[in-house]
Amino acid sequence: MHNFYERYKSHILLEEIGISGQECIKSSRVIIVGAGGLGCPVAVYLASAGVGNIGIIDFDNVDVSNLQRQILYGDKDVGKSKVEIAKEKIERLNSEIKVITYNEKLTSLNALEVLKNYDVVVDAADNFQTRYLVNDACAIIGIPDVWASVYRFEGQVSVFDVKKCACYRCFHPVSPKPGNVPSCGESGIVGAITGIIGSIQACEVIKIITGAGNSLIGRLLYLDALNMVAKEFKIAKDSKCVLCGKNPSIKELIDYDEFCHISESSKNEITSDELNIKIKNNKNIQLIDIREENDKNDLVFPQAATISLKNIVFLKDKLNKNFDAIFVCKYGYKSIYAVQLLKESGYKGKMYSLKGGTLKYLK
Numbered sequence: 001m002h003n004f005y006e007r008y009k010s011h012i013l014l015e016e017i018g019i020s021g022q023e024c025i026k027s028s029r030v031i032i033v034g035a036g037g038l039g040c041p042v043a044v045y046l047a048s049a050g051v052g053n054i055g056i057i058d059f060d061n062v063d064v065s066n067l068q069r070q071i072l073y074g075d076k077d078v079g080k081s082k083v084e085i086a087k088e089k090i091e092r093l094n095s096e097i098k099v100i101t102y103n104e105k106l107t108s109l110n111a112l113e114v115l116k117n118y119d120v121v122v123d124a125a126d127n128f129q130t131r132y133l134v135n136d137a138c139a140i141i142g143i144p145d146v147w148a149s150v151y152r153f154e155g156q157v158s159v160f161d162v163k164k165c166a167c168y169r170c171f172h173p174v175s176p177k178p179g180n181v182p183s184c185g186e187s188g189i190v191g192a193i194t195g196i197i198g199s200i201q202a203c204e205v206i207k208i209i210t211g212a213g214n215s216l217i218g219r220l221l222y223l224d225a226l227n228m229v230a231k232e233f234k235i236a237k238d239s240k241c242v243l244c245g246k247n248p249s250i251k252e253l254i255d256y257d258e259f260c261h262i263s264e265s266s267k268n269e270i271t272s273d274e275l276n277i278k279i280k281n282n283k284n285i286q287l288i289d290i291r292e293e294n295d296k297n298d299l300v301f302p303q304a305a306t307i308s309l310k311n312i313v314f315l316k317d318k319l320n321k322n323f324d325a326i327f328v329c330k331y332g333y334k335s336i337y338a339v340q341l342l343k344e345s346g347y348k349g350k351m352y353s354l355k356g357g358t359l360k361y362l363k
């Protein structure tokens with residue numbers, strides 16, 4: 001075991017941290033929700049900083065497309081459990097800390113049970129269901145939520161703490177519908193932005209634990225790395241917030257898939273195998289490929305009609321209600337949105353979206 005004072009000398013030298021601050025870091029308990037692009041740098045810096053108890057929750061395995069930004073994983077880790085590899089790697093960085101892994105999805109059923117064992121939660125998730133779940137659970141337990149999100153060359157980060165200021169719902173009360181929000185897989189992301197934003201999250205955690213400086217509570221930091229411009233926005237507590245306002249309607253965890261419109265859209269999904277069966281059986285189907293006018297990619301289904309998302313409602317009077325309409329697109333997000341838009345426009349025929357898009361279909 002290394003000498004505590006030698007190992008953390010650079011922290012101890014800082015008057016804002018000092019020996020007592022480093023002791024606080026050692027006895028602190030921090031959980032990272034999501035071991036992806038943000039979670040990896042957070043885990044590295046918290047482990048190196050000597051955070052004594054680190055929890056990591058994620059149910060995913062390492063995919064080859066993760067390696068471009070998820071810095072804890074390498075070629076040989078593809079296919080293995082993210083949390084297990086993450087634990088192995090950060091224990092190599094610092095053998096004096098305790099790492100607890102949860103190889104499962106954070107849900108309304110386990111969130112309070114898991115998160116209540118920690119002093120701070122780092123929301124490093126990539127989806128809205130988990131963001132609202134983490135926010136609500138942190139508010140109920142009464143612990144801070146160090147939140148961030150990244151997109152293309154951009155990142156935003158803040159700290160939500162209902163005891164002191166706003167929650168995520170005060171800032172973002174309504175969940176967008178799936179299909180409106182492209183994922184990293186769909187829109188792309190520059191790897192280094194996850195490193196920058198994740199490192200800011202780790203820095204906020206250290207400040208919260210030691211009480212150093214001014215945290216991002218009540219503020220949102222936005223970074224546009226393409227032009228390398230940072231902006232700061234104030235986040236105020238909303239007295240009408242359904243969670244932390246004066247008359248809250250949410251007092252316990254809810255169904256976050258339903259809140260984020262996931263259940264309703266997944267009901268309309270069809271898998272590649274199910275689609276193949278329909279095609280093979282010559283079922284009366286009409287295939288529609290959602291693509292923009294300038295898209296030159298080959299049609300995966302040559303028999304499909306093509307239409308852009310902005311023109312989708314014009315299909316309302318053209319589709320045959322007696323045939324199943326099956327929408328496809330590259331990633332399976334636009335097609336979900338197409339189904340929703342037509343449903344909202346009053347179209348009554350059966351509609352499906354190809355799950356995982358043509359990309360998954362071709363695998």
Ligand SMILES: [Zn+2]
Pocket residue numbers: 166167168169170171238241242243244245
């Ligand atoms: Zn709130």
